[in-house]
Amino acid sequence: MKSGVIPSSAVGQKINEWYRYIRTFSVPDAEVLKAEIQQELKHMQHDSNLLLYYSLMEFRHQLMLDYLEPLEKLNIEDQPSLSELSRNIDSNQADLKGLLDYYVNFFRGMYEFDKREFISAITYYKQAEKKLSFVADHIERAEFYFKIAEAYYYMKQTYFSLINIKNAYEIYVEQETYNVRIIQCHFVFGVNLMDERNFEQAARHFKLALNMAQAEQKAQLVGRAYYNLGLCYYNQDLLDPAIDYFEKAVSTFESSRIVNSLPQAYFLITLIYYKQGKHDKASEYHKRGYEYAKETDDADYAVKFEFLQSLYQDQPNEEGIERCFQYLKNKNMYADIEDLALEVAKYYYEKKWFKLSASYFLQVEEARKQIQRSEGLYEIEI
Amino acid sequence: MKSGVIPSSAVGQKINEWYRYIRTFSVPDAEVLKAEIQQELKHMQHDSNLLLYYSLMEFRHQLMLDYLEPLEKLNIEDQPSLSELSRNIDSNQADLKGLLDYYVNFFRGMYEFDKREFISAITYYKQAEKKLSFVADHIERAEFYFKIAEAYYYMKQTYFSLINIKNAYEIYVEQETYNVRIIQCHFVFGVNLMDERNFEQAARHFKLALNMAQAEQKAQLVGRAYYNLGLCYYNQDLLDPAIDYFEKAVSTFESSRIVNSLPQAYFLITLIYYKQGKHDKASEYHKRGYEYAKETDDADYAVKFEFLQSLYQDQPNEEGIERCFQYLKNKNMYADIEDLALEVAKYYYEKKWFKLSASYFLQVEEARKQIQRSEGLYEIEI
Numbered sequence: 001m002k003s004g005v006i007p008s009s010a011v012g013q014k015i016n017e018w019y020r021y022i023r024t025f026s027v028p029d030a031e032v033l034k035a036e037i038q039q040e041l042k043h044m045q046h047d048s049n050l051l052l053y054y055s056l057m058e059f060r061h062q063l064m065l066d067y068l069e070p071l072e073k074l075n076i077e078d079q080p081s082l083s084e085l086s087r088n089i090d091s092n093q094a095d096l097k098g099l100l101d102y103y104v105n106f107f108r109g110m111y112e113f114d115k116r117e118f119i120s121a122i123t124y125y126k127q128a129e130k131k132l133s134f135v136a137d138h139i140e141r142a143e144f145y146f147k148i149a150e151a152y153y154y155m156k157q158t159y160f161s162l163i164n165i166k167n168a169y170e171i172y173v174e175q176e177t178y179n180v181r182i183i184q185c186h187f188v189f190g191v192n193l194m195d196e197r198n199f200e201q202a203a204r205h206f207k208l209a210l211n212m213a214q215a216e217q218k219a220q221l222v223g224r225a226y227y228n229l230g231l232c233y234y235n236q237d238l239l240d241p242a243i244d245y246f247e248k249a250v251s252t253f254e255s256s257r258i259v260n261s262l263p264q265a266y267f268l269i270t271l272i273y274y275k276q277g278k279h280d281k282a283s284e285y286h287k288r289g290y291e292y293a294k295e296t297d298d299a300d301y302a303v304k305f306e307f308l309q310s311l312y313q314d315q316p317n318e319e320g321i322e323r324c325f326q327y328l329k330n331k332n333m334y335a336d337i338e339d340l341a342l343e344v345a346k347y348y349y350e351k352k353w354f355k356l357s358a359s360y361f362l363q364v365e366e367a368r369k370q371i372q373r374s375e376g377l378y379e380i381e382i
Numbered sequence: 383m384k385s386g387v388i389p390s391s392a393v394g395q396k397i398n399e400w401y402r403y404i405r406t407f408s409v410p411d412a413e414v415l416k417a418e419i420q421q422e423l424k425h426m427q428h429d430s431n432l433l434l435y436y437s438l439m440e441f442r443h444q445l446m447l448d449y450l451e452p453l454e455k456l457n458i459e460d461q462p463s464l465s466e467l468s469r470n471i472d473s474n475q476a477d478l479k480g481l482l483d484y485y486v487n488f489f490r491g492m493y494e495f496d497k498r499e500f501i502s503a504i505t506y507y508k509q510a511e512k513k514l515s516f517v518a519d520h521i522e523r524a525e526f527y528f529k530i531a532e533a534y535y536y537m538k539q540t541y542f543s544l545i546n547i548k549n550a551y552e553i554y555v556e557q558e559t560y561n562v563r564i565i566q567c568h569f570v571f572g573v574n575l576m577d578e579r580n581f582e583q584a585a586r587h588f589k590l591a592l593n594m595a596q597a598e599q600k601a602q603l604v605g606r607a608y609y610n611l612g613l614c615y616y617n618q619d620l621l622d623p624a625i626d627y628f629e630k631a632v633s634t635f636e637s638s639r640i641v642n643s644l645p646q647a648y649f650l651i652t653l654i655y656y657k658q659g660k661h662d663k664a665s666e667y668h669k670r671g672y673e674y675a676k677e678t679d680d681a682d683y684a685v686k687f688e689f690l691q692s693l694y695q696d697q698p699n700e701e702g703i704e705r706c707f708q709y710l711k712n713k714n715m716y717a718d719i720e721d722l723a724l725e726v727a728k729y730y731y732e733k734k735w736f737k738l739s740a741s742y743f744l745q746v747e748e749a750r751k752q753i754q755r756s757e758g759l760y761e762i763e764i
Contacts, residue, residue: 122541157539158757159504197755345743354736361727361743373579375540 008047009114011040012107015050015057019104022057022064025082034061049143053103060100063089098134105131106144113151121151139178142171146181149188156375158192165189183209183221190228194235203232219256223249227265239272246272263293263301270305271343274312282312303327304340311344318356325363334374338367390429391496393422394489397432397439401486404439404446407464412443431525435485442482445471480516487513488526495533503533521560524553528563531570538757540574547571565591565603572610576617585614601638605631609647621654628654645675645683652687653725656694664694685709686722693726700738707745716756720749 014037021030041054067089071079080088090097109124125148135141145168152161169185172178186209193202206228213221230245249265252258266289273282286305293301303324310320321344328337345360396419403412423436449471453461462470472479491506507530517523527550534543551567554560568591575584588610595603612627631647634640648671655664668687675683685706692702703726710719727742 119541155541157541159501159537159539160542195754196757197751342747345740349740349744352737354740355734358727358731358736358739358743361740361746362731364743365724369579372577375578 004043006040006044007114008045008050009107009110011037011044012050012053012103013111014040015053016104016108018057019060019100022061023086025064025068025085027064027068030061030064034058049140050107052140053107056096056099056103060093060096063093095134098131102128102131102134106147109151110147113147116154118151118155122148122155125151138171139175142168142178142181144168145171146185146188153188153192156195158195161188161192165192179212179216180218180221183212183216183218183225186212187224187228190232194232197235199232199236203229206232219252220258220261223252223256223258223261223265226252227261230265230268234268234272239276243269243272259292260296260298263289263296263298263305266292267301267304267308270308274308275343275347279312282308300331300333300336304336307340311347332374334367334370338364338371341367386425388422388426389496390427390432391489391492393419393426394432394435394485395493396422397435398486398490400439401442401482404443405468407446407450407467409446409450412446416440416443431522432489434522435489438478438481438485442475442478445475477516480513484510484513484516488529491533492529495529498536500533500537504530504537507533520553521557524550524560524563526550527553528567528570535570535574538577540577543570543574547574561594561598562600562603565594565598565600565607568594569606569610572614576614579617581614581618585611588614601634602640602643605634605638605640605643605647608634609643612647612650616650616654621658625651625654641674642678642680645671645678645680645687648674649683649686649690652690656690657725657729661694664690682713682715682718686718689722693729714756716749716752720746720753723749 014033018030018033018037021033037054041051044050067085105124105128109121109128112118112121112124125144128144129148132141132144135144145164149161149164149168152158152164165185165188169182169189172181172185186205190202190205190209193199193205206225210222210225210229213225226245226249230242230249233239233242233245246265246269250262250269253261253265266285270282270285270289273279273285286308290302290305292298293305307321307324310317310324324340325337328334328340341360341363345357345364348354348357348360351357396415400412400415400419403415419436423433426432449467487506487510491503491510494500494506495503507526510526511530514523514526517526527546531543531546531550534540534546547567547570551564551571554563554567568587572584572587572591575581575587588607592604592607592611595607608627608631612624612631615621615627616624628647628651632644632651635643635647648667652664652667652671655661655667668690672684672687674680675687689703689706692699692706707719707723710716710722723742723745727739727746730736730739730742733739
């Protein structure tokens with residue numbers, strides 16, 4: 001995301017706060033928040049859903065003022081209580097209330113998702129789902145299915161992610177102007193299918209995404225499609241086609257100056273060249289990738305490039321490798337430890353350094369246990 | 383299951399066929415199937431849900447006959463078509479049709495589940511869910527949630543398994559007479575929580591199950607609770623408490639002659655004694671466990687006992703180990719290969735046979751890829 005651009009989920013969360021003030025008739029606080037949000041809208045990433053939510057809340061804000069105004073002429077003892085007033089508004093505007101309840105939960109879900117609190121995100125999305133019947137617009141329903149599919153993907157609930165992304169996709173394809181979302185749907189299909197090692201179907205989705213992204217001339221999405229295709233082959237140990245696609249991703253990102261996406265792609269190209277024993281090529285990509293990581297303040301990838309350096313020296317630098325793993329542990333990045341420890345174990349196996357190899361395999365096991373543990377934070381109380 | 387006892391899912395599937403004949407007014411075929419099913423009911427495992435389904439179908443069978451009877455007095459040209467007749471019955475008996483549609487799909491789901499076709503099972507369960515509103519009875523709804531939770535557990539969709547088992551549990555606890563189902567709910571909670579390595583909560587559920595099973599004097603469930611508690615500690619590498627619980631499971635099963643459950647428990651006790659270097663104890667349990675496996679024609683466990691024999695000799699018998707893995711591969715039992723290969727890898731690591739250790743770690747990786755592949759057979763077509 002470009003720096004200075006405010007994510008819509010953060011603004012959504014602020015509108016939720018605004019709603020709380022409106023519901024308690026806290027006019028001054030509500031006015032302040034409304035003004036703040038109006039400012040933030042100018043710097044927000046485009047999100048038509050959020051703009052709709054804002055308009056609804058503006059309308060609800062006005063309702064609050066309209067209900068309060070005539071009361072000023074009444075004596076205190078004749079004024080209805082605020083909770084009575086609130087009930088009146090809710091029952092006269094049941095559809096509006098339903099819609100607002102939907103958006104409160106939907107944007108709260110997005111907000112939790114952005115914090116990578118997936119379980120919490122799903123809990124709010126499920127609340128939103130109960131009010132989905134108030135959402136008449138098909139596209140808004142599709143947005144809902146899309147968001148929930150994303151969250152299930154990160155929770156590794158593959159089956160449900162696929163069901164929901166299919167729901168979203170089937171709505172978007174009926175429309176003329178939702179090609180970007182259709183491309184993103186193909187990505188969600190593809191990454192889920194890769195989790196199941198169904199690479200053939202995954203590649204099919206990424207290629208569909210690629211063709212559409214090229215037609216739409218969206219460099220970010222073209223690059224992402226190439227990158228995903230690269231992953232698809234890399235995960236099958238088909239290193240040459242993987243390199244080809246990663247190279248294409250890199251040149252797409254570079255020619256459009258999408259610098260943030262570069263360290264990741266450079267990292268995998270570098271890793272593959274090392275695995276193939278092409279040390280000159282590897283050094284070249286290592287150097288450029290490391291520079292991009294520094295340029296974009298991407299500390300995680302900077303550390304990972306240092307890891308490659310440590311591993312693929314003539315005499316691997318065990319301390320350097322451990323330093324990298326310690327960094328990842330401190331950040332709870334156990335999925336990365338799993339991947340990298342497995343690379344080390346396999347590399348040492350090839351080198352016939354079996355003792356070290358086996359000890360890294362044990363680290364892979366340890367990382368997996370940590371991952372299972374962190375996936376299982378579903379709060380089910382009986 | 384006792385031999386000679388027919389699983390209710392098989393009878394359910396036969397009632398589904400019967401329904402197909404009824405719907406096409408194929409009276410002779412319907413009569414034959416009805417008679418067959420009446421015979422099978424006498425040898426079926428008890429299932430009150432299925433008996434209800436049978437009664438509904440009997441009623442529907444009679445409806446078919448009642449509708450056909452007056453037609454015999456009419457001239458051919460005045461008779462309504464069979465599809466007209468069918469529509470009449472459906473619209474006059476909409477609730478009955480809804481219920482039957484529910485049961486058709488529910489029992490088809492169970493049937494697929496028993497064949498370990500979990501994706502297919504879920505597809506039918508989801509069809510059933512659409513008709514769940516016709517099911518007024520709370521307990522029948524609980525049965526539905528329970529079944530779907532079971533299927534999601536095997537599909538490793540932990541989050542959804544937990545949600546559904548919670549739904550089922552909350553209905554059963556409201557009743558007086560569903561303690562067996564409540565115990566089974568605790569098992570489903572527990573095994574899901576073990577998948578998330580949340581051993582504390584898992585053990586809590588197994589202990590609740592144990593207390594209830596003892597109060598109910600159900601030896602099978604008492605033994606199963608002990609066994610699950612054993613697993614819970616075994617998975618944390620807490621071998622002494624694990625042995626204690628497995629021993630209790632064994633003595634419960636033995637004193638009630640529940641022989642089928644014995645090889646599994648003996649296997650883990652034997653394995654633990656070998657891991658602890660207690661070879662005398664291990665040999666003793668190995669001998670008895672192997673005999674139980676032979677007695678119950680449990681070929682899988684017979685092979686696994688042979689595996690232990692091969693591994694824990696003074697000089698491990700690599701050929702014997704490979705023979706076992708080949709057997710498991712032929713039966714697509716990759717989860718077992720994963721577990722056993724990991725045992726070998728860790729054992730050889732301790733023995734400082736690092737080359738062999740690393741090569742078994744590689745087999746663990748291979749097995750995992752196979753498991754991911756076989757989990758991912760969700761047929762999503764776009």
